Structure formats: C-alpha cells, structure tokens
Amino acid sequence: MMIVQMDKMSAPPRERAQRLYEKNIELENKRRRSAQARVPSDPNTWQQMRENYEVIILEDPDLSEKHNIDYALWLLHYKRIEELRGHFNSAHASTVSPSSQGVKGPSRPDRVTKIRMQFKTFLSEASGFFHDLIVKIRAKYGIPLDYFSEGSENWNVMEKDGKKSADMKKGLFFCHRCYIYLGDLARYKGLYGEGDSKYREYATASSYYLQAASLWPSSGNPHHQLAILASYSGDDLVAVYRYFRSLAVDSPFTTARDNLIVAFEKNRQSYSQLPGDVKVSAVKESRARLTGKGRGKVEAKLTSRDTSVEAGLGKQGASSTHLIHKLFRTQFVRLNGILFTRTSLETFAEVLSFVSNGLHELLSSGPEEGLNFGSDVHENGLFIVRVISILIFTVHNVIKEAEGQTYAEIVQRAVLLQNSFTAAFELVGHIMERCSQLHDPSSSYLLPGILVFVEWLACCTDLAAGNDTDENQATVRSKFWNGCIYFLNKLLSSGAMPIEDDEEVACFHNMSSYEEGETENRLALWEDFELRGFVPLLPAQTILDFSRKHFFGGDVVKERKARVKRIFAAGKSLANVVRVDKQTIYFNSKVKKFMIGVEPQRTDDLMLNAFSGEENVLQEIPVETTKLGSLQPKPLQYIEEEEEEEDEVIVFKPIVVETQNDVVSSKWAPYEGLKPIQNSYGGDPKVHGSFTSAALDSLQQTHMPLSVG
Template identity: 70%
Template sequence: MSAPSSTERAQRLYEKNIELEKNRRRSAQARVPSDPNVWQQMRENYEAIILEDHAFSEQHNIEYALWQLHYKRIEELRAHYSAAVSSAGSNTSQGVKVPPRPDRLTKIRLQFKTFLSEATGFYHDLILKIRAKYGLPFGYFSDDSESQIVMDKDGKKSTDIKKGLVSCHRCLIYLGDLARYKGLYGDGDSKSREYAAASSYYLQAASILTSSGNPHHQLAILASYTGDELGAVYRYFRSLAVDNPFSTARDNLIVAFEKNRHNYSQLPGDVKAPLVKEPAVRLSGKDRGKAEAKLASKEINMESNAAREKVSGVQDAFKSFCIRFVRLNGILFTRTSLETFADVLSLVSHDLCELLSSGPEEELNFGTHAAENALLLVRMVSILVFTVYNLKRESDGQTYAEIVQRTALLQNAFVAVFELMRHVVERCSQLRDVSSSYTLPAILVFLEWLACCPDVAVAGSDVDEKQPAFSI
C-alpha cells in the first residue's frame, strides 16, 4: 500500500481540527473546561497543513484559520482584562468598599503579554520554516523583493518562491498585529517600542508584496493611535491604490474623515495671525532708562520665552494644517459639504505658506529633521494625487447630475493640487541652496505624475489660479 499523498495528509489533519473545534464548542456550551492541550494540537495541525500542501492550505484558507485561532484567544484575554477594569471602576463609583485587587489586573495583563510573546515566537519560527521549505535565503526581504523573484529559463517567476513570499507576507502582518496588541496594553516606553516593532513588520510585509493593501491598512490604524490624521489618510489611500485593495479600507477611511470633520469643527476660525507675535513695548522718555535696565536683566528669560512661543506656535500651526488638509481631501472623497471647499482650501493654503516660511534658509516646521519634513510633503502630494485619481475613475450607470458633480469635483481637486504645489515650488526657488531642499522629493513626485498623466497637466494649465475654487 502506497504512502498517503501530501494532500491526503493535509485532509486528515484538517478533518481532525474540525472535530477538535466541535468538541471545544460542545464544552463551551456545557460550561465544561476544555482540554488546554486541544488548542495547541489544533495549532500544530494547521502549521503542518501549511508546510505540507500549499494548494490545500490556500483552498481552505488555513493561514487565516491559524491566525483566527490566535485571535480568538486574544479576544478572550482582552475581554477578561476589560471586565476586571470595569468591575474595579464600578465598585469605586458606587462607593462599595472592596479590597483593592491590583494583583488581578496585573495577573491578567501578564498572562496576555505572555501569550502575545509566545505567539510572536511561533510566527517567527513559522517564517523560518517557510523560508526553508521554499528556498528563501536570509536577507531576501527587501524593498523590491517581488522584482527579485528568481526567473527560470522561460522567464517565468519561480512558483515556489512566490508561494513563500506570500506566506511570509501574511506572517509579517500577523506579527505586526501581535506587536500592536502588546503596545495597546503597554506603558510608556514599552508602548512606543511595540508600536515601532509593529510598524517595522508591516513595512516589511509591504515591501515583499507591493500589490497588497493590507499592510498599509494596518499602518493607518497605527497612525490613528497617535492622532496622526494625515499619516492615517495617506496609508488608507495607499491601501486602496494597489492591485489588491484591502476590503475595509474605504469604509475605515470614511470613518477617519468623519472624525476629522469633528476635529476640524473644533479649530479656531481666525488663522491669519503669524506663527509668533512680537511683543510690542511702548516707552516714554522718562521711563526709558528704567525699562532698559529691566530689559537687560531679563534678556535671557525673554529669549527663552520667545523660543518656547515660537516652538509652540509652529506646533499649533502644523497641527492645524494637518487637520485642515485632511478635511480638504475628505470633502472631495466623501463628496459632502462641497460648499465649504473654497474656504477650507484658503485656510490650508495659508497654513502651508506659514509653515514653508520665507528667506534664503529653510526652517524645519514639518518635523524635527529634514527627512521627516521631506516625507510629510511627499505624503501631502501623494494624497492630492490619489484624490484626483479617485475622482477620475468612472463608474458605470452614472446619471447626468453625477457626471456634472464629478466634473466640478475634479476641477476643485485640480485647483487644490496646483495651488498647494505652487507654494512648494515657489518656496524651493527662493532658497540659497536649492539642491539640498527637503521640498525636492515632493516636487519630483509631482512632476513625475504630470509626466505620466499629460491630460492632468493640460487640465492644470486651464485652471485660473486667480479664481476661487469652483464649488457646487
């Protein structure tokens, strides 16, 4: 009798897991503790299927089933922790005197972190096994792994390496999610470290499978944790602007735009004041001597206060710019509040000019260093480009009114992108050393887009910059 094929072995393991899952559900319904070894056995079976038969694994979505096995446990632990926190808060609010039990919360949190760490180790090991199975050498992951896939004599991509990359891509996203959950329940520096680790995993996943929108969607979630609205929208757009957009990215983007609309409504209306106000001092001849003495004695304090005011003013202006810029694109994406577009664009344009500053030297008002400033402007122009792209896409069955609205929205989008980029280009031209300007990457992206889309360049040349944005 011949040995069972890989598909037959995978089928047996799959059927075994179905039976184990049924037993777990029966135990849960009967409120009987299930065998703790069952979960471990199911995980081992899923792992064996993935490494045994790729076609069977893909057909039955085994990699996702394996993650769901972990995710259900994560949800259980999160529920236990939330219940413990709620119970403690409820007793306190009702004035019930109960012995404090910080040990319970600490125990649940430790149990949660231990599980997440163990799961992280499991997925790291799984990646190593996948690498070994499909012949992926160490250091293979890079910014263009897809283009580096080994070619055979016929010029076709190596099927095995492609399979391995896809599986590693998914594992890296799961690793990012595990690190993100660690960060959610971490404190201080540990939270920042875990979020940084999650970001690293997601970026690796994006680099080895550029056609997937999933890692960008997860990066958008990370950005939302820190209140980075512009970064979140950029990542949501990236999640949509790929061959395989993430399924819920559009819905989550609309939610993000709605939150931004609320934040926008909380901003002060008057933004015409400069970033830093110079103190006005009026002195009479009689008091000038005393005043000069006081000013001399307080010179250091005044300089320190002025520096703090400048930093605070720049930070506030940058925050306002990000909120207003996201609102501008939210209007065009959701096609709501269109009558406010011209006013919002005016505010965004003013904020951008203030942050770009003036004079022969650049000021780092978009971040702490030049690279961060350059990245922010690249993201800005990328969002503007995608907004135009999204509006240019035609859908079947449009009514005449929808066609007219789409034309007007495109006009608004063109006005926005050309007006804002005009400020960036003009600022670059004013600098003493143009070659080292952090505005150059954004300008290059903008020019490459125009070169690839001559119809956009023609449309842009027809925009009368002296006229306000056309609104509906």
Template identity: 75%
Template sequence: MMIVQMDKMSATSSRERAQRLYEKNIELENKRRRSAQARIPSDPNAWQQMRENYEVIILEDHAFSEQHNIEYALWQLHYRRIEELRAHFSAAISSTGSNTSQGLKVPPRTDRVTKIRLQFKTFLSEATGFYHELILKIRAKYGLPLGNFAEDSENRVMDKDGKKSAEVKKGLVSCHRCLIYLGDLARYKGLYGEGDSKSREYAAASSYYLQAAALWPSSGNPHHQLAILASYSGDELAAVYRYFRSLAVDSPFSTARDNLIVAFEKNRQSYSQMSGDVKASVPKESTRLTGKGRAKGEVKLASKDTDSEASPLKESASSVQEKLKSFCTRFVRLNGILFTRTSLETFAEILALVSSGLYELLSSGPEEELNFGSDAIENALFIVRLMAILIFTIHNLKKETENQTYAEIVQRAALLQNAFTAVFELTGHIIERCTQLTDPSTSYLLPGILVFVEWLACCPDIAASNDVDERLAIVRSQFWIYCISFLNKILTLGPIDDDEDVTCFFNMSRYDEGETENRLALWEDSELRGFLPLLPAQTILDFSRMHTLGGDGIKERKARVKRILAAGKALANIVTVDKKTVSFDSKVKKFVIGVEPLDDDSHIHLLLGHAQNK
C-alpha cells in the same frame, strides 16, 4: 518517468495528509464549541494540536492551504485567544474601578489585573515566537535567503526560471502575511503595555508592517495596519496617507474605505472645534486671485498679522507645531470633502486656509526652515506624503463608474475642478519655494516635486487640460510659470549629461519591448512603490538595492534632478501658459514660453506624439 510518478505520489500523499489534518481540526473546533455552549472546560491540549495541524498543512500543501485559507484560520485561532484575554482584562479593570469608586473597604484587585496582563503579555510573546519560527520554516521550504526582509525584496530573490519564480512568490506571500500577524501581535502588546514598552512595541509593529509592504508592494493590507497605528498617535495626515495607499494598489484592502469614512468624520469634528473658524480667520483678500494668481503680499500679510510686535525669536517651536497641527487638520478636511463628496460649498474657504497655512510653513529666504518635522528626513517625507494624498484624490475622482446619473456626472465634474485647483495651487507654492533656495538640489522639497512632475508626465491629459473655470485656469497657469522657473533654476546648477538622460518618458516603446536597464530607485520611489498612479514611472526602476529613508548622496541627488528635468521635457509642448506653448530649447538648454525652439529635437516630438496617443 519514475521521478514524475514519485512526484505525483508525493503530491497525493501530501494532499491526503493535509485533508486529514484539516478534518481533524474541524472536529476539534466543533468539540470546543459544544464545550463552550455547555459551559464546561474544553480539552486544554486541543488548541495546541489545532495550531500544529494548521502549521503542517501550510508547509505540506500550499495549494490546499490557499484553497481553505489556512493561514488566516491559523491567525483566527490566535485571535480568539487574544479576544478572550482582552475580555478578561477589561472585566478586571472594571471590577477594580467599581471597588474604588463606591468607597468599599474591599482592597482593589490590582493583583488580578497584573496577573491577566502578564498572561496576555506571555501569550503574545509566545505567539510572536511561533510566527518567527514559521517564517524560518517557510523560508527553508521555498529556498528564500535568511536575513532581514528589508533586503529580500521580490527583485532580489526571484529567479529567471519561471517555475522557481512561482514557488518563490508563494513563499514571499506567506512570509508577507506572517509579518502582518507579527505586526498585529506587537500592536496588541503596545495597547496593553505600560510605560516605555508601548512606544517600543508600536515601533516593532511598524517595522513588521513596513517589511510586509516591501515584500509585497501590491498589497494594501500592511498600509491599512500602519494607518491604524498612526491613528493611535492622533496623526490624522499619516493615517489618511496610509488608508489611501491601502486602496491605491493592485490588491487593495477594502476595509480601508469604511475606516476612511470614520477617520474623515472624526476630522470633520476636530476641524469644527478648532479655535477660529473659516470665516473668522481667513482674510477676504486671501481668497482673491490676480491675473497672475494669488498676490504674494496678501498671504504674507495674513501670516504676519498674528503678532505685529513680536520679534523673530518669539516664533517658538511650539508655535510652529501648532501651525503645523492646524494645517494638517485643515488639509485632511479638504481631502475629506473630495473623498466623501459632501460639504462641497465649504471647499473654497478651506482651501484658502490650507493654501495660506502651507505658504507660511514653507517659510522664505535662501535657506530652508524645518517646519514639517524635527529633521530634513521628516520634512521630506511629509512633503512626499502630501503629494501622494493630492495625487490619490485626483486618481480616485477620475475613476468612472458605470450607470452614473446626470446629477452624479455633474457632481464629479465639480469635484474634479476643485481638486485640480487645490493640487495646482498647493504644489505651486512648493515649487515656487524651492526655486527661491540657493541650491534647490539639496532641498527636502525635491523628492515630493519629483513625485508630482513624474505623475503629471504619466498623465498628459491632466497636464494639458483646457479649463473652463476661470479660477482653475489662473491657478494652473501660475503653476506652470513657477514650474518653468524652477526647471530653469536647476538647469543652472551644473551640467547634465544628456546621453544618460533616459527615463520612462523617453522612448517608452523600448521599455514596453522588454528594456531592463537598471535605473536607480530613490527613497521616495521605495516609499511609494506599488502606488497605482505612479506605476508607469516605476516600471524601469531597480528596487533591489537598499534604500535608507532620506539617505541621499551626490549620486541620488543627481539622479533626482535628471529625472525631474526629463519629466519637464516630456511635458514641454503639451502644456500652455496663457495660450502660449511651452517648449524646451535644447540649444540654449532652457525652458521657454511662447518661443519657437532654435533646435528641433525630433526624438522629443516623437515622444510627445506617443504620449498624447496613449
């Protein structure tokens, strides 16, 4: 009883102190504003005192801090100083430019620019140090381990005791916010830095944002900041991917939607300025589909038509880069149409360009060419992000809003039809290409394929949809033909232990009842952790282990293949090809179309019944 009373007294004193400091900061802020209005210097010590007061409140009383948004107020204190320095810097640059442009004999005031740049850099470095210290104090307060945040995911530090877990989560969220502020500080350093320092600071900012995302996967804020970084380098596809990620989480960053509209408008302008518009550069034949889908010869003919006399060696790296850049611009435009719901009449032509561009970049033959990046890791990440963008586009269009007009309902149906056509056609190219390889299990395409088939297994209504549109029906059937061929190809790579073949698609009810089996999370799972369309597939994954991007060993490759096969089995009997049922024959270990399996695997049928009732 005595301990409880002491706790209450301590809580009361903490609240009173927090309230007192908060009121003191309000007073100091009012004085600052009055000084600014009167254009007289303010107390130079007031800023430092306000920062110290905010820090004490954060560490003293978490509930009061959250109630009054103190962490954000502390950042705004720093941000106002940043804005002041940015304004001084811009004014100094302008005055330097005016002196030189008018041909005056007054020497350019580069010394003033240098001085302000140094002041800015010094302030940003000091603020960075402050936030690092604050993180250490927060960790100490909540008992968080000291070390790299990449190693301190929620899984690692959470305690089974509910009260302790709640306290730990408070600390994690505070550290998450501090990491975003540290990222912003590094980003400003890069914006106003010179030479190599720019790229170093942008890399540091990216690291802080990624740590923040790993610490709180359900927050969209760090993804939004990463999108801003991507826009600096002109990487449209990476920016759109990050904006989509910032919206497809439990705590979305709403500003991302407005910034996406701006990004898509800039992309529309870039697309319109590309040399060779849609009509001039797309052969009419490439938009036609045969009874079995796009004729391969037509696409290959279009890709070879650029220089019939060129030797294979003439296909330089710069040429590949140009093709990749064009593909990215067109791919973003395609998704921009579906997101903004405008210019739908151009969709089919742009899809034809995107489809043929992807087909060409995927190359051909038994070995892969690294056309999506400098190494296999960059290529794999590119394909995973491609899949995530396509999946989000469907996810976003499927969200129904209340009180839709008839016109809006019709438009949404048309948009979904086009989106499905794009998703199945483009993913079909990727799966077809992977099947052609000597060993698909080592392909950089496989992580993206895993992401897509697990998403489909989470959405049986999408996988089994009966299409009214003839073109979509053809594209979907062709996709499943490619997919079944691919699944059978990886079944031939080696024996798969069925006893271990348990994922979220088999006996789902077991996991609903608290199944805690630790299933290896792969790097693509970590990349897309918290991504709403994939949450059902992530529920039993163990994210507590370190995941090096693209760092796959034999264990990871085996796990990836097994999960793809498990998703394939979950989809068997749900989908049809030309009105023929797809099934998995467990006796001969093969996926078949229109053939009754020799062995009735009852637990799979039970699963499928469960999936269809979800």
C-alpha cells in the same frame, strides 16, 4: 500530536494536508458546540489545531491558498486574544466599581496584574511561533536566506526571474501575512502595556508592518494596520495617508474605506472646533497675498496674528510655527475629507484658502529653507512626499469612481474633479515656487515630493493637459506651469545635472523602450521605496531597480543627480503636451532651456544671410525644384538674436515669399519695437518676464523664453 506524527510517516503531502484540514474542521465544530453549552473544551485541542495548520501551510501551498489556511491560523490566535482581552477588561472595570469594595478573595488590582501577565505571556509565545513559522516557510519554499535583507540582490527576484516557482511566490506571500500577524501581536502588547513599553511595542509593530509591505507592495493590508497605529497617536494626516495607500494598490484593503469615513468625521469635528479668529485672519492674509494688496500691513500684523492663534488654541509657550503646522494638518485633512466624502462641498474654497495660506507660511522664505515640517531633513522631506501623495490619490479616487454613476453623480463628479485638480496644482505650485527661490534647489528636501508629482503627471499626460477645465482651474494651472518652467530652468542653471547627460533620460515618455539592463542605472530613491506599489505611480516605478535598499543620507551626490535627471526627463515628456495660454511648452536644446510657444522649425538647407544696419537687407533666398519642375520657396524660420544675458529675444516676422516668373521677392515687416509681457506667475519681471516683438501680436508662431537670470 499523534495524528501529525502518523501522517508524517504515511500518505503523500497533499493527501496528508487534506486529512489534517478535515480534522481541523471537525475539531473547530467540537469547540463551538462546547462553547455554546458552556462546557470547557479540551485544552489540547487548540494546540493540536495550530500544529495541523502549520503542517498544511508547509506541505500543500495550493490547499493553503484555496482555504486561507494562514488566516485560519491567525483566527485561532485572535479568538484566544479576544478571550483574554475580555477577562482583562472585566477585571479592570471591577477595580473602579463601588460594589467591588469589601469583596473577599484576591484583591482586584492583583487579579488585573495576573491577567495582564497571562495576556503578555500568550502574546510573546504567539510571536515566537510566527517567527519560527517564517523560518520554516523560507526553508521549505526555497526563499534565499538573504531575501528578507533590505540590501539583498534578490529583492526583485519575483519580477526579474520568471523561472521561480509559483510555490515560492506563495511562500513569500505567507511570510508577508506572518509579518502582519507579528505586527498585530506587538500592537496588542502596546495596547495593554505600561509606561514607555507601549511606545516600544508600537515601534516594533510598525517595523513588522513595513516589512510586510516591502515583501508584497501590492497589498493594502499593512498600510491599513499602519493607519491604525497612527490613529493611536492622534496623527490624522498620517492615518489618512496610510488609509489612502491601503486603497491605492492592486489588492486594496476595502475596510479602509469605512475607517476613512470615521477618521474624516472625527477630523470634521476637530476642524469645527477651531477658533473663528484663526480662520478669518488666515483668509484675509491669503487674499492679500494673492492680490498683492495690503502685503505690508499683513506682514506687520503677523506677530499679533500668531498671538491670537496661540490664545485660540490654548497652547501657551509653543512656537507660532508649531501652531501653524498643527493647524495646517487639521485643515489639510479636512480639505481631502470634503472631496472623499463628497459632503460640505460649498466650504471647499474657504478650506483651500486656509490650507494654501498655512503651507505658504510653513515653507518660509529666503535662500535657505527651514525645517518647519519635522525635526530633521528626512522628516521634512517625508512629510512633503506624503502631502503630495494624498493630493494625487484624491484626484485618482475621483477618476476611478466614474463608472456606473447617475446623472447627478456625474455632475457632482465634475465639480469634485475640478476642485481636486485645483487643490493639487495650487499647493504643489507653492512647493515648487519655494524650491525655485532656494540657492541650491537640488539639495532641497522639497525635491523628492516634486519628483513624485511631475512623474505622476508624466504618466498621465491627459490629466496634465487638462483640456476640460473651468476658469479657476485654468488660472491655477497656468500659474503652476509658468512656475514649473522657471523651476526646471533654475535646476538646469544650477549645474546639478550636466546638460550633455539628458539623452539617457529623455525616453521617460516611451518607457517601453527600456531594456532590462538599462534599469541598472535607475536605482530607486527613498521616495520610491516609500511609495512602492502606489497605483498612480506604477508606470513610473516599472523602470526602477528596487534590488538594493536606499538608505537616506547615503551617496548624497549620486542621489541628487538621479533625482534631477528624472525631473528633467519628466519635464521633457510633458513638453508639447501641456498648453499655457494656448501655447505649448518645449525644450530649446540650443539654449538649454524650457520655453513656452511654438518650437521654431529647422531646415539644414536654409541659408539666410542678414547683416545689421539701419535696415535689414535680405541678400538671397534659395529655392528648390519639386518633382513637378516648378520652383518653390524654402520655408524660412524665425531669426533670433539673443543678448548675452538672454533677457530678451528679438523675433522677426517671417519673410513673405512670392514666386513669379522665376523671380523671388520679399519684404521685411516694419520693426515696431519691443514691449514687455508680464508672466502670470508673478514676481520680478526681470526674472519671470520676457519680451517679444509687438509686430507679432497677431501671429500664432511666437515663443516666450523664460530665463532664470
């Protein structure tokens, strides 16, 4: 204590901090020698070292950053925690040991209670210390008082105000680390707590970790700690999601990779213990749904199938939906475990069929959606966002590990990439298809997850294009994009977003065109805050405004409109990039719909007069004179005659123009009638199908509008 007081009265801050750092090294070596000699150390040494570390952090941020002083401060506490945990575990073990019976002195249960109280007292005191340290750091480094408030206008101060000092950023990082330490202290309280206090402490720990993540989104450490919390409750899916998040940031927490392997191995064992009849019935139903054969028989057997699931899982009295949900979580984690660990790849197709079938069942059917993924709308939406984020990271992880691989690894990577894309497009395709079936898709809890997926594709157009795909993936992609077009048109027809507003979001594909002021109208939604710092989505997040915290259930109308606008913008950015059956997707601004084919050419100078009758007669074809003086025909566009309900489009063959001696002649191709083209997405051909002229089968310039009915 005297050293700290004397240093405060003399020497500049940097010099004083350096002396205190050297003093702590000396004290630590002394404590280590005492421990080796099994001699009790001076009890005041620990307190003195803690005070010295605190002064260093407050006086010299550069020295603190260079030597990781905040981590050294935490290690000082952690060593004491380990000592107390060791005493507690020894005392607890002695209470169940037969040799402990009849021992004189304090009873073993009393000793356990006493050590538990000492442990909790130390954890509470340490929590108070780190709380006070955060207040001191905030005052020392000039961090605004309302900066930690989630409704603060200063939320984006580091990104927007380049004049803020580097010391302030370091102070903010120290606060971020302190919140992690507070979370760990609360987590230890929960581990050694009793009754309901355990869950209260875990909830407190979770709030600290989330606060740490919000202060420094590029850090993976808070997500790793949240994954540990999820593992306590046996929630493998959330644990994997958090481990993935801890790796998919600018500053990944590399320990998460080892913990992921452990988590996936536990899941593999759980998956292997699932009853065989559950898997077989799931496969049969999935195949029946994909082929369309035996659909009625499968649906008729759902009741008996659910009964077998209940019997197999031993959960009598639980609803079949709950059991299917639990089964889906286990199988979904197993699916991603195969791709992450690169083992048991031969089982991928089988596991994917289980997962696809389970998701299809949980999504339910009808004009209204059921809450089968949680207790309320927000829990359901959050679950879908996390599932889609896991699928995105699985693809991202395979692509990221492409460097420095052997030939065998390159071959395996190609298989992994095909499988990861197939899983992503198939499962998200189910979600998008279900959303399209709803009466009002703009209000669906599925929409935030869909937004995440389409914006990721819009950020990675090369991945969306998928030029190098196998036959299976090509089929899945084709089905997905047909369904995506139908979904986008359903959103447009629902009136959730006025078409006139599309100009202000159409520049999604050219993010560099955004000025700083334009982000004022692009407030981050709750799914953006949930995934802030997620590397695969960083390009999309750069144009969002995180200055005000979005609370779920706030301005619902504004939230829906913003979400639909962004989905529409992402869809437009993907137009002319994605190909479906070798044809591109484009947005027809005339009919306000997305279509498949080649966008018709438009020329202002073209004047084509046609009238109906037994024959179509071309009255006049204008020509223009080039610089060389020769007459050249103007290019002609297709003529479209749209029915009122837009169920079909009549497309005429382009006019063949020949120029000979200033004479222009042409002939119409014979009209051969219409034939239906079945959409690969399935369903009612009146809704998903389209018509085109049979005479155009050999032409490349055709387009297939997909109306929403």
